[in-house]
Amino acid sequence: MSTFRIFGSELSPYSVKVRSYFRYKNLPHEWIPRSPAVQAEFQKYAKLPLVPLVVTPDGEGLQDSTPILEHFEARHRDPTIEPEDPALAFVAALLEEYGDEWGNKWMFHYRWHYVPDAWATAERIALQMMGAQGTLAVAEARAAVAERMTGRLGFVGSNKRTQPIIEASFKRALALIEAHLQTRPYLLGGRPAMADFGLWGQFYEAATDPTPGAIMRGSAPKVMAWVARMVAPKSEGAFETWAALAPTLTPLLKEEVAALFLPWSTANAQAIERGDKSFETTLAGAAWTQEPQKYHARSLAAIRRKHAAAKAAPGLEPILEESGCLPFLA
């Protein structure tokens, strides 16, 4: 098989997610850090100015990490990241979506809200982009990146009012996943699933940043081991059954996905439909306000389509009902 090219960044959760997937599937690939030196080549294939971009040996450009994983999963099944049980496969897709869309708020908030985190990350991005051009170019780029990215905090919904909700959610998810990973190497058992790739990208980035990294190292050794494992995941066994996973996975669905992520995503999509410039909602009893995020309305529609297709799967409705997810998906 010829080689795929992945244009990405070590600092981009969606890029490292796709790279880990390629490693797990043993798909031959070249990792190309995005920089001005590769910009012309990047633009030849990219429809959007976003990483990751996968270029196939036939010269097709693929973007958006979830469809990218689905594209390759349809063509290279073995080892599959999709559990045979369709109910579990939907839970994995829902957790991937939660990681991609809500987990990104933890990552982005900690990275650009706290000054040491912002400067550390801006330095790493500047080195990747401008390292070849010398110290002065790196220093200038670092300042520009820090200013641009801290200015974007509001886009993901990080502001004075939402800060406590985002930080409490990060710590809660971390504790729940820490409990869940006590007896298994991956979220659904002995091998990685869609859920691992989505959630891991965000935790991997958080682990490299000073503030959330310290929280993770201080409180979640199993999550840290999973973060390391997922850099180049290997199958260590079979997927578990829902019955085995439920005791420690239901709390994550209940307290995070149903209590925060799905109501947020629904309120966001409604605000876009109304054409509102900002929206307010209540998440688990706390007030949330932000300007709507366009992309997320599309991904909510996508997860609802996946739910409609999986609806008849034995055992799925009770899982979603018990956890409180169902009303947001129907």
Ligand SMILES: N[C@@H](CCC(=O)N[C@@H](CS)C(=O)NCC(=O)O)C(=O)O
């Ligand atoms: N939904 C997309 C998100 C991609 C994305 O937001 N990429 C960010 C980096 S994490 C990006 O390229 N931002 C533009 C930039 O940094 O210039 C995916 O899953 O691939």
